[in-house]
Amino acid sequence: MKLITVAGPPSSGKTSVILKLIEMMQSRGAGRIGVVKFDCLTSFDQIRYREAGVPVEIGFSGKVCPDHFFISNIENAVRWGVSSGFDMLITESAGLCNRCCPHIREIPAVCVIDNLSGINTPRKIGPMLKFADYVVITKGDIVSQAEREVFKFNVRQVNTRARIMFMNGITGQGAFTLARHLTGAPEVTTLSDMRLRFTTPASVCSYCTGETRIGDEFQNGMMKKMQFTAVPANGSPE
Amino acid sequence: MIDYYDLAENTSLTELLRQYPIARDFLENLNPGELDQSLPLPDALESGDQAWLEELGTDVDGILEDFAEFLETFSRPEERIADIGSITITGGRDKNGTPEEQTITVHRGEVLSIVGPTGSGKSRLLADIECIAQGDTPTGRSILIDGIAPDEDERFELEGRLVAQLSQNMNFVMDLSVDEFLQxxxxxxxSEDPAGIAARCFACASDLAGEKFTIDTRVTQLSGGQSRALMIADTAFMSSSPIVLIDEIENAGIDRRQAISLLTSRDKIVFMSTHDPLLALSADRRIVIRNGGIHKVIDVTEQERKSLQYIEKLDAAMMTVRNLLRQGEQITEDCFQDMGILGEIE
Structure with missing residues (x-):
């Protein structure tokens, strides 16, 4: 079975991209393709997958860091895919913070990001974009050519190696190119001994275990503090 | 061949930023806080906050490697795409599997219109060009570059970069002035002279637009016509794509033919998907799409060009009426009498 990881900010068009990709790959003889959706609190995407006849499992991270949730469930996801007889399994990760990076070494990694999300967004997203093999830019059909080019340039700044492509999640234009590249994904039967491309966000502190009170005396474990510069009564800080 | 790793390791940041202004973006993306710019990057990092480095999940050497790769990526010339002289569309079939009879070769500076009913396959033709189809798309078409089928590496490098697109649905979403936007x-x-090229580009856009605007205008506040004019001028001057696809700019409120000639004067191959006779007959050839395939290719003949004058007359008349409306005038039969077309209609 081939495995592909897809991640991206909320509402960037991941599900539409994956559905168009599946349609395109299946028309080219890719066989059975299943999806595991990792989300945070709730999701409606499983309905869209089922409507399209795509087998889907969905998991909610709830109070757990979504990246930790992903890595602790991905192996079982692969087992599910193999035992279901899939030729390809695609994981879709949403509900991520900018520090998340649900990508695995040697497994093709796709980051979906939309052209409406602000010109500097690629520079802010971090490892999920930086460590992707393919960056798919959506919603480019409603912005100017100049903005598409500048956006792509900003993606290139963060990830000098990725294939960057534009895709229209509604018409599917661009799906062919992505499908062509992903068809060559390596076969896997297990992820044992494989590694993440980047460390997960970490925090082991009192708030991880249910603390809600504010104040120094309630803060135990690994904490990180901001530095604030004093502002003089009249004037600007140094 | 420059060894960027060596360069980044041994050149002070001040000097490096002078030679490669884009390096500033790398440092901003990295967000390391204050760096001593008189030092090369690795030394500057080592004299800085080590906890920050650890948090980044990398080390000085990892950052240095990224930095070298960054410099190399943005110093790479785009020779290949600038060298492309022609593209050839060949070997396709329509939805019934009937082979397309014509092979089409288009050179820089040529204008082709694409006509056909909605859903006939115009987008598919463009998609084939964009992904440099090699008989592997539903139409079976192959795209040759300068008469030769590109090998896998070349296709990999060029796909998605050949076509710049411009359509009625596109908007500016950034909140910047025209000048900031172009720069x-x-x-x-x-570009080595962003301000200069922005000024030239603006002059051109302003020329194309029916209503004038200033270089300080926010791009989001431009009218439909002004936006289209700016997009066309920007594409002509700054896009690296050799092909420009213009999709339905019929009522854009700009001088459409001047827009096309601007693009061809910048050596673009122009495809126009249009139902506007004025535009279609201004092209060198037109591709007729039917049932998913190229049905035929018509050379615009002298005879057709002659009929342009009538279309122009009608078009000018419509323009006059629009202007009258805009100026708050009433539209009466007299207007048409004045233009000398009343009798022709009756």
Whole structure:
């Protein structure tokens, strides 16, 4: 079975991209393709997958860091895919913070990001974009050519190696190119001994275990503090 | 061949930033806080906050490697795409499997219109060009570059970069002035004179637009016509794509033919998907799409060009009426009498 990881900010068009990709790959003889959706609190995407006849499992991270949730469930996801007889399994990760990076070494990694999300967004997203093999830019059909080019340039700044492509999640234009590249994904039967491309966000502190009170005396474990510069009564800080 | 790793390891940041202004973006993306710019990057990092480095999940050497790769990526010339002289569309079939009879070769500076009913396959033709189809798309078409089928590496490098697109649905979403916008695009194209090219581009856009605007106007506040004019001028001057696809700019409120000639004067191959006779007959050839395939290719003949004058007359009349409306005048039969077309209609 081939495995592909897809991640991206909320509402960037991941599900539409994956559905168009599946349609395109299946028309080219890719066989059975299943999806595991990792989300945070709730999701409606499983309905869209089922409507399209795509087998889907969905998991909610709830109070757990979504990246930790992903890595602790991905192996079982692969087992599910193999035992279901899939030729390809695609994981879709949403509900991520900018520090998340649900990508695995040697497994093709796709980051979906939309052209409406602000010109500097690629520079802010971090490892999920930086460590992707393919960056798919959506919603480019409603912005100017100049903005598409500048956006792509900003993606290139963060990830000098990725294939960057534009895709229209509604018409599917661009799906062919992505499908062509992903068809060559390596076969896997297990992820044992494989590694993440980047460390997960970490925090082991009192708030991880249910603390809600504010104040120094309630803060135990690994904490990180901001530095604030004093502002003089009249004037600007140094 | 420059060894960027060596360069980044041994050149002070001040000097490096002078030679490669884009390096500033790398440092901003990295967000390391204050760095001593008189030092090369690795030394500057080592004298800085080590906890920050650890948090980044990398080390000085990892950052140095990224930095070298960054410099190399943005110093790479775009020779191949600038060298493309022609593309050839060949070997396709329509939805019934009937082979397309004509092979079409288009050179820089040529204008082709694409006509056909909605859903006939115009987008598919463009998609084939964009992904440099090699008989592997539903139409079976192959796209040759300068008469030769590109090998896998070349296709990999060029796909998605050949076509710049412009359509009625496109808007500006950034909140910048025209000047800032154009300069930003110029910088992303590694221009050495962003201000100069922005000024030239603006002059051109202003020329194309029916209603004038200033270089300080916010791009989001431009009218439909002004936006279209700016997009066309920007594409002409700054896009690296050799092909420009214009999709339905019929009522854009700009001088459409001047827009096309601007693009061809910048050596673009122009495809126009249009139902506007004025535009279609101004092209060198037109591709007729039917049932998913190229049905035929018509050379615009002298005879057709002659009929342009009638279309122009009608078009000018419509323009006059629009202007009258805009100026708050009433539209009466007299207007048409004045233009000398009343009798022709009756």
């Amino acid at each position: 930003m695009h110029a910088r992303s194209r590694m």
